[in-house]
Amino acid sequence: MTDDIVRMDATRISQLIARRELSPVEVMRAHLDRIAAVNPKLNAIVTLADGAMEGAERAEAAVRSGAQLGPLHGVPFTVKDGIDTAGVLTQRGSPIFRGRVPETDATVVARLKAAGAILIAKTNPPEFSYSIETDNLLTGQTNNPWNLDYTPGGSSGGESAAIAAGMSPLGVGSDLSISLRGPAAHTGIVGFKATHGRMPMTGHWPRVPRRFWHIGPMARSVRDVALAYSLMAGPDGADGFSISSPGLDTGVGTKSTRQLRVGWMASPGFFGPIDPEVVATVKAAAQALSSAGYHVEQVRLPVVEQTDANSVLWQLQQMESQPEFEKVTAGHEVEIFRHARLVLDAPDTPIADFVAAEQAIERLRDSFAEYFRRYDVLLCPVTPFPATRHGLNDVVVDGVTVSPFHVMSATSPFSLTGMPALSMRFGTSRDGLPIGVQVVSSWLAEPTVLKVASLLEEVSPVRDLHPTI
Structure with missing residues (x-):
């Protein structure tokens, strides 16, 4: 029964608990057993939450008493360790914050608890949640459950690995440029970044640059991220x-009153090369939507093709992040890992470059505004290439050698502009690794994103694949 439970999504678990067909204690025990069995190989979980089993026992008593149950009653969930959890270690991936225990929950954590969910564990981030790989000096490196020699991405890599491996059905991550969607793509789960501001960032660190940071749900099904989104x-x-x-309509399970218009792009599409396997996966998803009755056509967005969104983001965030990092690392220089060091050692962005970067965002926003007058959805890659081996300095993509930071090229534009974007698996690489597609819509159009993603999930050729770890 344990194997069955840890492969269920959060929605199914909550349904079975509400019908008294599954006990919250059984659910919690199954996930704790799973953590004990596979986390030593993955290092995705860094702290078990005290009182998780006691919380499950209270949830079971509530079911037996006939009490009114929340939509996630008795469901375990995990939280990235850059997000505060009351009474549970939140060490932010750094020895500088070793032993730090917050007194209050982040807003989104409190809201999931209010819906009946039970915190089971915290998951590994990179140092300060600032990297495309998940490793740090305090809690070490997280591995991809599809291949331990590969990265699960960052910065919500511990969260994505934990969910993909069945240690948690639902989680909370955060995203500055890729950190929800990239790890989700690398590990074959669903990650959802709603419109900027939809999810309060209260209780997340770092807070800067807050105009680009997003918090969001991660899970193994679209309906789970839709439910968590509605609650958070x-x-x-x-x-x-x-x-x-x-309203906060998720759009899942409702019928469209008109034919949705979908544009898709892969290569050319973003600033740099895209792996042919990724291109083929996006094209297959586009064909699936066409077969489902959507109006689908290939599109070009010249401004997106010509804008180095990664450089734009770096020039803007470095100016705000560096002073904050200098403050928290003062006197702790020997405890700084390479991720924070990159920020601390970077030269100041010249004011002319800073202004040019802000104007580049304005051009991106204008381009997307014009695009979404004609289309409801943009379908595109999540990452230009599947997960890579740990610690690569260069990556070869379609015959071109690029920096590993090129992995952010298809996600950064939507972080800079604050648009809703969802990552989900729709393919498999020749190496057996997940390949994701990204579903994007206009500001505040989360129901459209979730509706299209839900349909893609129904017809996905990889819907029932799980890591064998």
């Missing part, structure tokens, strides 16, 4: 960027 979103009275809009 909305202003909290503390984060000045958090926004509201009429």
Whole structure:
């Protein structure tokens, strides 16, 4: 039964608990057993939450008493270790924060708990949540459950690996340029970055540059991220960027009243080469949507092709992040790993370059605004290439040698502009690694993203594949 439980999604678990066909204690024990069995190989879980089993026992008592149950009653969940959890270690991937225990939950964590979910563990981030790989001096390197020699990505790599390996059905990650969507693609799960401001960032560190940071759900099904999104979103009275809009409809399970218009692009499409296997996967997803009755056509977005979004993001975030990193690392120089060192050693961005970067974002926003007058959805790669081996200095993509940071080229534009974007698996590389596609829509159009992703999930050729670890 344990194997069955740890492959269920959060929605299914909550349904079975509500019908008294599955016990919260059984669910928690199954996931704790799974963690004990596979985490030594993955190093995705860095802290078990005290009181998880006691929480499951209380949840079981509530079921027996006939109490009203929340939509995630008794469901375990994990949280990236850059996000605060009351009474549970939150060490931010750095010896500088060794032993740090917050007194309060991040807003999104509190909201999941209020829905009945039970925190089971914290997951590994890179140092300060600032890298495309998940490793640090405090809790070490996380491995990809599809191949231990490969990275699960970053910075929510521990979260994605834990969910893909069945140690958690649902998790909370964060995203500055790729950190939800890239790890989701590398490990074959679903990661959802809603419109900037939908999810309050209260309780997340670092807070800068907050106009680009996003918090979001990660899971093995689209319906799970849709449910978590509906529970986590909305202003909290503390984060000045958090926004509201009429309703939080997820769009999942509803029928369209008109034919949705989908544009897809892969190569050319972003600033640099795209692996042919990734291109083929995006094309296959486009064909699947066409077969489902959507209006689908290949598109070009010249501004996106010509804008080095990674450089734009670096020039802007470095100016804000460096002072914060200098403050927290003062007197702790021997405890700084390579990720923070990159930020600390970077020269200041000249003001002319800073202004040019801000204007580049404006051009991207204008281009997307014009695009979404004509289309409902943009379908594109998540990453230009599948997961790579740990620690590569260069990556060869379609015959071209690029920096490993090129992995962010198809996600950074949507972080810079704050648009909703979802990553999900739709293919497999020749090396047996997941390949994802990215579903993007206009600002506040989360229902459209989730509806299209839900349809793709139904017809996905890889829907039932899981790591064999």
